[in-house]
Amino acid sequence: MSSAYADNSTYKDYVYDLTNEDFIKKIEPSALQGVTVDGKVLGYPFLVQSHSFIYNKKVFADNGITTLPKTLADFEAVSKKLQANGVQPFATGFKEFWVLPQTAWQAIANVPAENYGGYENFVAKLNAGELKFKDIPQMSQVFDLLDLIKKYGGPKPNESDFNDQTSSLATGKVAMIHQGNWAEDSIRKTNPEVQIGFLVGPTGNNAATAGIMFDSNQTIRIAKDSKNLDAALAWLRWLTTSEYGRNWIPGKVKQLSPIIGAAAPDSQIAKETSALLASGTPGYPWFYQMFPTGTEQQLGAILQGYCAGITNRAQTLDALDSAYAKIAKAAQ
Numbered sequence: 001m002s003s004a005y006a007d008n009s010t011y012k013d014y015v016y017d018l019t020n021e022d023f024i025k026k027i028e029p030s031a032l033q034g035v036t037v038d039g040k041v042l043g044y045p046f047l048v049q050s051h052s053f054i055y056n057k058k059v060f061a062d063n064g065i066t067t068l069p070k071t072l073a074d075f076e077a078v079s080k081k082l083q084a085n086g087v088q089p090f091a092t093g094f095k096e097f098w099v100l101p102q103t104a105w106q107a108i109a110n111v112p113a114e115n116y117g118g119y120e121n122f123v124a125k126l127n128a129g130e131l132k133f134k135d136i137p138q139m140s141q142v143f144d145l146l147d148l149i150k151k152y153g154g155p156k157p158n159e160s161d162f163n164d165q166t167s168s169l170a171t172g173k174v175a176m177i178h179q180g181n182w183a184e185d186s187i188r189k190t191n192p193e194v195q196i197g198f199l200v201g202p203t204g205n206n207a208a209t210a211g212i213m214f215d216s217n218q219t220i221r222i223a224k225d226s227k228n229l230d231a232a233l234a235w236l237r238w239l240t241t242s243e244y245g246r247n248w249i250p251g252k253v254k255q256l257s258p259i260i261g262a263a264a265p266d267s268q269i270a271k272e273t274s275a276l277l278a279s280g281t282p283g284y285p286w287f288y289q290m291f292p293t294g295t296e297q298q299l300g301a302i303l304q305g306y307c308a309g310i311t312n313r314a315q316t317l318d319a320l321d322s323a324y325a326k327i328a329k330a331a332q
Contacts, residue, residue, distance in 0.1 A: 001046065001218060001219065001220060002043070002219050002221055003217055003218070003219060003289055004034030004035050004043065004045070004215075004216065004217050004218075004219045004286075004289060005034050005217075005286070005289035005290040006289060006290055006291060006292055006293050007219065007293065008035065008037045008042050008043070009037075009331075010293065011042065011043075011221055012037060012042055014223055014224065014225075015042050015043065015221045015222060015223065015224055016221075016222040016223065016224040016226075016229060016232075016233075017040050017041065017042065017224070018041040018042070018043070018044060018222070018236075019039070019040050019041045021233065021236075021237070022237070023236060023237045023240040023241060024041055024044075026240050026241065026259055026260050027044075027045060027240070027258050027259060027260065028048075028258050028259070028260055031045040031048055031215075031216040031258035032045065033215075033285065034215060034216055034217065034219070034285070034286070034289065035216075035219055042221065043219035043220060043221045044219065044220040044221070044222075044236055045216035045218075045219060045258040046216070046218040046219060046220050046249075046258075047216065047218055047249050047253060047255040047256060047257060047258065048214065048215065048216045048255070048256040048257065048258050049180050049181055049182060049214075049215065049216070049217060049218075049255065049256070050180060050181050050198070050212050050213060050214045050215075050256070050269070050270075050273040050283075051102050051106070051178070051179060051180035051181070051212070051213045052106065052178070052198055052199060052200060052201045052211075052212040052213060053176050053177070053178050053198070053199035053200075053201060054169060054176065054177050054178075054179050054183065054184075054187075054196050054197070054198060054199070054269065055068075055169075055175055055176045055196065055197050055198075055199055056169050056170075056172055056174075056175055056176075056194065056195075056196060057195040057196060057197050058172060058194075058195060059082075059087060059172050059174075059175040060175060060197075063081060063082055063085050063087060063175075064081075065078055065081065065082075068197075068199055068200075069199060069202070070200050070202065070207040070210040071202050071204070071205040071206065071207050071210065072141070072144055072145060072148065072202045072204055072205050073205050074202070074207075075145075075148060075202055076148060078175075079148065079151075079152040082152075082175050083152060087174070087175055088152070088153070088154050088168075088173060088174045088175070089152035089153070089174065089175050089176060090149050090152050090153040090154075090157075090174060090175070090176050090177065090178075091153065091154070091160050091164050091165040091168040091169060091173075091174045091176075091177050092149050092150065092153035092154070092157040092158070092160040092165075092307075093160050093161065093162060093164070093165045093177060093178065093179070094149075094150070094153070094157055094158045094159075094160055094304060094307050094308075095158060095159055095160055095161040095164075095304075096161055096162050097296075097297050097300030097301055097304060098296060098297075098300055099162070099165075099178065099179075099300075100146070100300045100303040100304060100307070101288055101296050101299055101300045101303065102178065102180070102213070102288075103145065103146065103149070103178045103201075104142045104145070104146065104303055105142075105287065105288040106178075106201040106203075106213050106284070107138075107141045107142045107144075107145045107201065107202065107203060107204075108136070108138045108139065108141055108142060108203065109201070109203060109209075109211060109213065109282075109284035109287070110203050110206075110209040110211070110282065110284070111136065111138045111203075112287055114209075115138075116131070119285060119287040119290060120290065122287070123287065123290040123291060126291070126324060126328070127292065127328045127331075128328075129325060129328070132317075132321045133317050133320045133321050133324070134314075134317040134318065134320075134321055138203075138204065139317065140204075140313075141202075141203060141204040143306070143313050143316075144204070145201075145202060146303070146306065146307055149178070150307055154174075157307065158304070158307055158308050162179075162183070162186075163186070165177040165179060165183070166179070166183050166186040166187045166190065167186075167190045169187055169194075169196070170186075170187045170188070170190035170191035170194050171190065171191060176199070178201075180213075180269075181255065181256070181267065181269040181270055181273065182255075183269075184196065184254075184267055184268060184269045184270075185254065195268070196268050196269065197268070197272055198212065198269055198272035198273060198276060200212055200276070200281060200282075201213070209282060210281075210282070211281050211282030211283060211284050212273065212276055212277075212281060212282075212283055212284070213283075213284050213285075213286055214273065214277065214283035214284065214285075215285045215286040215289070216258050217286055217289055220236070222236075240259055246259055246261075246262050246263075247262070247263060249262070249265075250262055250263045250264060250265035250266075250270075251263070251265070253265075254266065254267050254270070255267070255270065256270050256273065256274075291324070291327075292324075292327045292328050292330075292331035293327075293331065294327045294330075294331075295323070295324060295327050298323045298327065299320055299323060299324065302316060302319045302320055302323060303316070303320075305319070
């Protein structure tokens with residue numbers, strides 16, 4: 001198992017090309033974008049995941065919040081109302097380096113397609129040094145969002161981890177967290193009766209571009225020289241076409257399946273994800289997974305420094321650009 005996008009270059013010389021396998025035609029085309037290079041399908045998308053803001057429906061209802069926030073101003077207004085009523089709006093998760101990139105890049109998820117000719121072109125420009133984070137005006141949206149979460153994230157926002165997020169949301173201590181559908185199991189283990197929902201992530205104050213991050217990142221790859229190649233292909237075909245295989249991801253793993261026509265899992269966030277997308281809400285790819293391997297942790301640590309008050313915005317942008325340039329150069 002590996003990631004999609006950037007890991008394609010790591011494994012491209014060693015993996016079997018699945019393009020012409022019959023079962024690949026039964027996979028949602030959007031799920032294949034992260035494993036396709038130059039028209040070749042270099043991996044099998046294992047499952048589909050989404051991340052954005054999860055909210056406690058009872059907390060919202062008890063505090064009279066009936067209109068769900070979409071813009072940064074909306075989130076600010078909701079947070080002020082919750083705090084005035086004695087409810088902590090967010091559990092930040094800032095102690096987890098991976099939470100920050102997921103939160104940050106969602107705030108500019110619309111930018112690569114709107115301003116830089118698409119996600120691949122955006123990342124290619126970053127990799128070549130033709131574009132720097134400090135040159136992207138919309139990076140202000142990243143800092144504005146992180147500042148808002150920190151402001152309404154309790155007395156020790158930089159000490160909040162994944163367990164704090166999920167348990168605090170489940171018990172109603174906080175109203176919102178930025179997490180993915182994988183967090184639901186932990187939330188419901190703490191409180192099996194909790195009712196949770198999914199909010200779009202703000203892209204500044206444009207409600208039309210507010211959306212969720214929706215993609216297939218976990219990838220199964222087959223070694224092209226494997227002595228068990230035929231058996232591995234047969235297993236993927238069974239996973240894709242048999243009744244048990246098709247129902248395994250939604251039924252057992254409780255995640256969204258990339259297989260066309262597969263059943264929806266018995267999961268509140270999965271169902272809300274499907275409903276949002278069906279209503280026309282933008283579902284953005286996890287474009288940050290196209291960044292060179294190693295950027296998630298290093299850029300996440302830099303954003304942690306910003307949230308801890310160690311660096312200001314300008315210093316953070318310089319640090320992001322410096323770290324990215326070094327990683328991109330090493331990946332060449």
